Amino acid sequence: MPEYENILLDIDDAVATITLNRPEKLNAMSRELVAEFFAALRELRHGDDVRVIRIKANGRAFCAGYDLTPQRGAFSWKPNQRRGDRAADLGESRIALDREGLRDNVERWLWMWSYRKPIVAQVHGYCLAGGGELIGACDIVFAAHDARFGHPAGRALGVPPITCMWPVKIGMLKTKELLFTGDMIDGREAERLGMVNHAVDADQLDETTLAFCRRIAQLPLDMLTIHKHATNRWFEEAGLRTAAYASGDFDAIAHEAPSIAEWSRIAKESGLKSALAWRDQPFGDGWGAKTPPPPAPPAS
Template sequence: MTYETLLAEFDAGITTVTLNRPEKMNAMSPTLLAELKDVLSSAAEDDQVAVVVLRSTGKVFCAGYDLSPDDWIISQFPAEFEGGVDLQKDREDIVQLLKYWLGMRKFPKPIVAAVQGPALSGAGELLAMCDIVIASEEARFGHPAGRDLGIPPTVFLWPLLIGMRKTKELLYTAKLIDAAEAGKLGLVNEVVAGEELEARVRSMAEDIARTPVNHLKILKEAADNWYDNMGLETSSRQAADLDAVFHQSPTFNAFFKLVGEKGMKAALDERRRLFG
């Protein structure tokens, strides 16, 4: 099929999905998420597909959620609400977004991500739903939006992936880490030179595809059950509620008040002045 925001192709048991919004740094919009869900739904039902490779065009893997009003990820664009967004509606929207990610986590086959550049804020939720992440040396990871725009309902699965102390450090400071540190922490499986990324990811996908598809499904479910039994979904739902509370804060409202008055660039410039 032809998509507006993605490229999708199938070869030798591997479906390759490419985020294709380089002019927007592959920021996630409602259309992109809907198209990604469509591709994965097809791949889940196709017995010929053993593994999905997720990659992107351009120098940025994904800048997170799209901040423009036309592509705002949920129903209320905060700059349009002088007194702040409606808390109950916001919570309902965030819960629906969480259901999207938890649904992607239940995709029954392995997903291998190729990260060639920065993967920021909401992009961390996308990567958290992947099974294996291979990054180039140019990749960067972090949640800069944590200073003023909110928390991810899944918390990127960081408490499980990298431990509680490092999770808190990255959330509290909103700093970015490079690929080497991400590798040491276990946030990514492997770090390679940029020119080697595509070949290494393809090699990994081909190796995985040698395992029978029905066995891959069982192996993935067996591993994921550990997180489910630890209460991953319950913790995520609690974080969704806290994100809605975050969106009532003066700092959040001040950011979007400036967006309404002077535009997104001015608001981002002010954020950099305040937080670096």
């Protein structure tokens, strides 16, 4: 079994648990974490011994989004400059190069959506932006009552590449409300809306999720796979894959907006925390609150 630095992998009978393990960064997705996460999924994909994948996280949060720090970020906090420089080197347009990278990201999540084994997420603390994309590609989601879901990055940084998952799960009207405001909801509301299957007390989350994983692992893998793909096919025929790729295209367009340029300028001149405060200040929450929750997420 390969050794990982940013995740933990444990196999207990038919249930494999992948644990996001960057607690000091609220499990923000760095390039390295993303690479290791999908490497673990590829490792677990074959064979019938493992029939269910559980995803959880160490620390105070499930996943605060993509790591936006310049050293380890999955996506640069200076997107216009980075894409512009690389596009010039390759003789390509900036937006075309951005679109290509975003489509690669969409394809990763769709590959996970089509994974042959059920994937169950166990969410506590923050589940924001890229964390929402991760659970969007899962089959079942359990959450703590006080977990926090949302896409605050939509206030300045574009469209979540698999936005299509929200209308499917919570409906068009609520999707627009959450994207227009960047507001967060708790686990109870997420359960009521259908964003998660079950919300439970935080001290019962691990036990409840693992018990469910063990329960469904009683089914033969071929039956689990058939149930999953038959259900997924309905949504794919309704246009889910097309909408996912379109979201990536819209995100590339959004990255040319003036708000992105301003975000990049503030982040470059004053740092990431200042850029987050600029983003949230008009809403009076997050980093823009008078007393932001210390320490606030290092990612959006």
